[in-house]
Amino acid sequence: xxxxxxxxxxxxxxxxxxxxxxxxxxxxxxxxxxxxxxxxxxxxxxxxxxxxxxxxxxxxxxxxxxxxxxxxxxxxxxxxxxxxxxxxxxxxxxxxxxxxxxxxxxxxxxxxxxxxxxxxxxxxxxxxxxxxxxxxxxxxxxxxxxxxxxxxxxxxxxxxxxxxxxxxxxxxxxxxxxxxxxxxxxxxxxxxxxxxxxxxxxxxxxxxxxxxxxxxxxxxxxxxxxxxxxxxxxxxxxxxxxxxxxxxxxxxxxxxxxxxxxxxxxxxxxxxxxxxxxxxxxxxxxxxxxxxxxxxxxxxxxxxxxxxxxxxxxxxxxxxxxxxxxxxxxxxxxxxxxxx
Amino acid sequence: xxxxxxxxxxxxxxxxxxxxxxxxxxxxxxxxxxxxxxxxxxxxxxxxxxxxxxxxxxxxxxxxxxxxxxxxxxxxxxxxxxxxxxxxxxxxxxxxxxxxxxxxxxxxxxxxxxxxxxxxxxxxxxxxxxxxxxxxxxxxxxxxxxxxxxxxxxxxxxxxxxxxxxxxxxxxxxxxxxxxxxxxxxxxxxxxxxxxxxxxxxxxxxxxxxxxxxxxxxxxxxxxxxxxxxxxxxxxxxxxxxxxxxxxxxxxxxxxxxxxxxxxxxxxxxxxxxxxxxxxxxxxxxxxxxxxxxxxxxxxxxxxxxxxxxxxxxxxxxxxxxxxxxxx
Numbered sequence: 001x002x003x004x005x006x007x008x009x010x011x012x013x014x015x016x017x018x019x020x021x022x023x024x025x026x027x028x029x030x031x032x033x034x035x036x037x038x039x040x041x042x043x044x045x046x047x048x049x050x051x052x053x054x055x056x057x058x059x060x061x062x063x064x065x066x067x068x069x070x071x072x073x074x075x076x077x078x079x080x081x082x083x084x085x086x087x088x089x090x091x092x093x094x095x096x097x098x099x100x101x102x103x104x105x106x107x108x109x110x111x112x113x114x115x116x117x118x119x120x121x122x123x124x125x126x127x128x129x130x131x132x133x134x135x136x137x138x139x140x141x142x143x144x145x146x147x148x149x150x151x152x153x154x155x156x157x158x159x160x161x162x163x164x165x166x167x168x169x170x171x172x173x174x175x176x177x178x179x180x181x182x183x184x185x186x187x188x189x190x191x192x193x194x195x196x197x198x199x200x201x202x203x204x205x206x207x208x209x210x211x212x213x214x215x216x217x218x219x220x221x222x223x224x225x226x227x228x229x230x231x232x233x234x235x236x237x238x239x240x241x242x243x244x245x246x247x248x249x250x251x252x253x254x255x256x257x258x259x260x261x262x263x264x265x266x267x268x269x270x271x272x273x274x275x276x277x278x279x280x281x282x283x284x285x286x287x288x289x290x291x292x293x294x295x296x297x298x299x300x301x302x303x304x305x306x307x308x309x310x311x312x313x314x315x316x317x318x319x320x321x322x323x324x325x326x327x328x329x330x331x332x333x334x335x336x337x338x339x340x
Numbered sequence: 341x342x343x344x345x346x347x348x349x350x351x352x353x354x355x356x357x358x359x360x361x362x363x364x365x366x367x368x369x370x371x372x373x374x375x376x377x378x379x380x381x382x383x384x385x386x387x388x389x390x391x392x393x394x395x396x397x398x399x400x401x402x403x404x405x406x407x408x409x410x411x412x413x414x415x416x417x418x419x420x421x422x423x424x425x426x427x428x429x430x431x432x433x434x435x436x437x438x439x440x441x442x443x444x445x446x447x448x449x450x451x452x453x454x455x456x457x458x459x460x461x462x463x464x465x466x467x468x469x470x471x472x473x474x475x476x477x478x479x480x481x482x483x484x485x486x487x488x489x490x491x492x493x494x495x496x497x498x499x500x501x502x503x504x505x506x507x508x509x510x511x512x513x514x515x516x517x518x519x520x521x522x523x524x525x526x527x528x529x530x531x532x533x534x535x536x537x538x539x540x541x542x543x544x545x546x547x548x549x550x551x552x553x554x555x556x557x558x559x560x561x562x563x564x565x566x567x568x569x570x571x572x573x574x575x576x577x578x579x580x581x582x583x584x585x586x587x588x589x590x591x592x593x594x595x596x597x598x599x600x601x602x603x604x605x606x607x608x609x610x611x612x613x614x615x616x617x618x619x620x621x622x623x624x625x626x627x628x629x630x631x632x633x634x635x636x637x638x639x640x641x642x643x644x645x646x647x648x649x650x651x652x653x654x655x656x657x658x659x660x661x662x663x664x665x666x667x668x
Contacts, residue, residue: 053531053532053533053534054502054531166620167392168620196391196392196558197391197558197559197560197599197602197603198391198598198599198602198616198617198620199391199620200602201602201614201616202616202618204604205614205616223531223532224532224604225532225606226561226603226604226605226606227604229604229605229606229607229608229610229611230604230605230608230611249608250608250609253606253607253608253609254607254609263533264532264533265606267532267533267535267536268532268536268606269561269562269564269565269606270561270605270606270607270610271560271561271564271588271600271603271605272605272610274563274564274584274585274588274589276564277540277543277565278535278536278539278540278565279536280533280534280536280537280540281533281536282537284501284503
């Protein structure tokens with residue numbers, strides 16, 4: 001079996017998420033369990049891909065990490081540590097001081113996230129002003145120019161409005177805003193979804209360059225397995241609000257252990273094998289306020305057996321660095337042990 | 341050879357821009373579609389691939405008669421539609437149906453699924469009574485994979501998932517039993533797992549019902565699940581055309597090569613050298629001289645500034661518009 005050891009496996013992670021659980025409450029029905037017992041780490045300079053279908057909890061995860069959940073969202077358990085700070089224990093004021101300075105976010109749909117009636121440079125300056133001492137106007141101006149330069153926009157275009165920017169440039173401007181306070185971690189939510197493939201390639205290249213240049217940690221949230229394979233070191237596959245599989249990028253794509261990961265990969269077109277028919281995953285993700293009693297993927301799983309419908313599987317370790325929440329892993333391990 | 345279902349020749353669509361003085365013809369144009377020719381046979385799917393602004397959607401709208409062609413011919417089942425009056429168009433449009441990109445926007449939220457699917461029958465006065473309309477709607481919904489159809493008829497779009505909505509849109513197109521289906525980015529708004537279902541559905545309709553499909557997309561990755569042939573568009577022109585096998589495994593035009601190189605492969609072991617074109621497609625009003633791709637082309641030479649290369653056959657069914665083809 002392939003064993004992977006990440007170079008920083010023994011160092012303390014920058015971000016450590018343990019058994020994080022989030023509910024959405026609705027007085028008229030049982031709470032939706034949007035996130036259950038999610039555990040993962042993010043090291044300095046690491047790019048982690050969070051993958052799953054709509055409704056798998058990936059957006060809830062991002063918002064919970066930023067502590068920006070909507071009013072109905074409740075963190076009902078777990079811990080989120082950034083270095084030695086427990087983010088879930090901070091007051092809103094303490095969290096506000098940390099947000100954007102240590103932990104920033106690039107939102108989906110760049111074209112809609114900028115204010116249409118203010119110049120791009122002005123909006124980047126505001127992002128700095130809100131969090132840092134910006135009494136020196138000249139220094140502030142210099143910083144805006146540097147940020148634009150960092151993301152590949154000519155500093156001379158700072159006085160233009162969003163409508164004068166193309167979609168790709170607006171996404172670059174959003175990245176500049178996220179970087180305004182030099183964060184350690186950038187959470188990117190589907191950063192290229194609305195963009196053409198060529199512009200997508202430019203943005204992915206930019207993120208890869210920034211990561212290297214600034215030693216940024218990136219949490220890339222997407223349903224696109226292609227861009228995760230391009231950019232990430234490790235991958236967290238989520239299903240129905242919980243961890244399905246968590247491993248190094250090579251193991252996820254070449255030795256996936258969870259049937260959901262296997263099915264997702266079969267459904268994704270491979271441009272190097274153009275004439276292959278795509279597999280689809282019949283059915284739809286579970287309703288989060290009406291989860292099945294056993295494994296959340298059981299109703300759609302092609303390898304399902306009786307036990308899967310009865311109790312939810314715990315997270316099993318295939319190697320120290322490859323986790324999957326599936327009874328098949330346990331079955332294989334006991335069978336392997338018997339052969340020894 | 342038989343006349344293809346659709347034969348397009350020398351198709352142009354120019355949009356005038358700028359200030360127009362009274363009685364004076366405009367002198368500047370957006371060259372949205374500029375001398376495009378293509379054939380599409382029954383039961384065949386052609387993918388039209390290119391970046392935003394390359395003219396692929398304008399081409400589709402022109403084929404549907406929603407934009408009037410500036411020049412050229414559109415022969416559909418032998419009739420030239422480009423020059424035809426509205427009455428001929430209406431009859432033809434029954435056989436040319438379109439599926440749009442966003443199933444969250446393209447369905448009327450106040451209509452039930454049954455009403456949405458039956459509406460085209462009203463428009464074309466095809467079903468004399470309610471029983472017949474219901475029968476046809478049910479058949480179309482089941483063909484689009486919504487089974488049992490009775491379960492969906494009374495529901496509203498907001499009760500359906502994205503994939504189900506796109507199936508409703510497909511059913512509303514199928515209810516007229518079209519011969520040509522124009523699908524403009526039909527899966528770009530959908531999740532990966534649902535994407536495969538819709539692509540496979542289009543492939544099945546093509547095969548089982550001999551419907552011709554014009555599949556418009558910017559993503560070369562999704563093309564091969566549906567299409568038999570690919571046409572790559574750049575700034576209003578087709579720059580390369582061929583079978584999926586030819587274009588995907590041996591692209592010849594530098595633009596196609598670049599487009600293909602940036603499609604992310606779903607495996608880190610297949611990470612490839614990307615040919616990332618800088619900037620974006622140029623202004624379609626002030627077209628570059630010579631080859632319109634030369635300002636972004638990684639292999640352009642001096643001659644490319646002056647020679648506007650025609651689409652020339654390379655071998656097999658593959659053709660490309662580049663003066664450096666012989667050198668490779």
